[in-house]
Amino acid sequence: MKIAIASGKGGTGKTTLSVNLASFLAEQQEVILADLDVEEPNSGLFIRADLIHEEDTFKMVPDWKEDQCTLCGECQKVCNFNAVIQLGKMIMVFPELCHACYACSELCPTDALPMIPKKMGKLKHLKNNHLHFIESRLDIGEEQAVPLIKKTQKYISEQLNGSYIQIYDSPPGTSCPVIAATKDVDYVILVTEPTPFGLHDLKLA
Ligand code: SF4
Ligand code: SF4
Numbered sequence: 001m002k003i004a005i006a007s008g009k010g011g012t013g014k015t016t017l018s019v020n021l022a023s024f025l026a027e028q029q030e031v032i033l034a035d036l037d038v039e040e041p042n043s044g045l046f047i048r049a050d051l052i053h054e055e056d057t058f059k060m061v062p063d064w065k066e067d068q069c070t071l072c073g074e075c076q077k078v079c080n081f082n083a084v085i086q087l088g089k090m091i092m093v094f095p096e097l098c099h100a101c102y103a104c105s106e107l108c109p110t111d112a113l114p115m116i117p118k119k120m121g122k123l124k125h126l127k128n129n130h131l132h133f134i135e136s137r138l139d140i141g142e143e144q145a146v147p148l149i150k151k152t153q154k155y156i157s158e159q160l161n162g163s164y165i166q167i168y169d170s171p172p173g174t175s176c177p178v179i180a181a182t183k184d185v186d187y188v189i190l191v192t193e194p195t196p197f198g199l200h201d202l203k204l205a
């Protein structure tokens with residue numbers, strides 16, 4: 001079973017609930033607590049566990065090969081995120097804006113934009129008795145949270161494929177990272193605070 005702890009607004013107590021719920025359940029069964037707030041993970045502040053695995057995480061971005069490029073401009077036209085642009089006789093790639101959709105690379109008629117791995121963050125796996133804690137953290141300057149959230153979910157499904165209860169401490173807000181963190185879960189618990197701002201963002205969520 002997968003349960004996401006989310007909120008429209010930050011600072012409402014998602015992490016407090018996530019950590020306490022996971023710790024309580026782990027007294028009797030195997031539990032995974034995953035901090036998917038990869039821009040600013042902080043569940044780890046409250047978890048005492050041993051590090052059992054650590055790895056760098058990568059996303060794929062296009063790499064321009066000048067000697068193969070005919071400057072046809074197709075790559076710039078197809079990119080919805082302005083991550084690849086043509087400037088005179090140069091093609092410039094902005095990896096921070098790239099969503100790794102492969103469109104420019106696939107459409108390039110001369111294979112001048114092969115996709116290469118670029119480091120985006122780090123994933124840690126810690127364990128304390130029945131509790132597995134997975135934390136992913138974006139590198140400073142990285143803007144794309146969704147690829148790292150997906151990598152973290154993939155790691156969990158590949159490395160921990162038993163019958164665990166999974167608790168996701170989700171990112172705040174209502175944008176793409178929240179969708180990525182909550183779209184495959186069985187339940188979402190929304191946490192709010194007793195303020196007009198809190199109620200407004202709860203309705204958005
Ligand atoms: S699609 Fe390929 S050949 Fe055309 S401008 Fe882009 S990199 Fe160059
Ligand atoms: S892979 Fe997709 S998002 Fe990235 S630069 Fe190419 S078209 Fe743009």
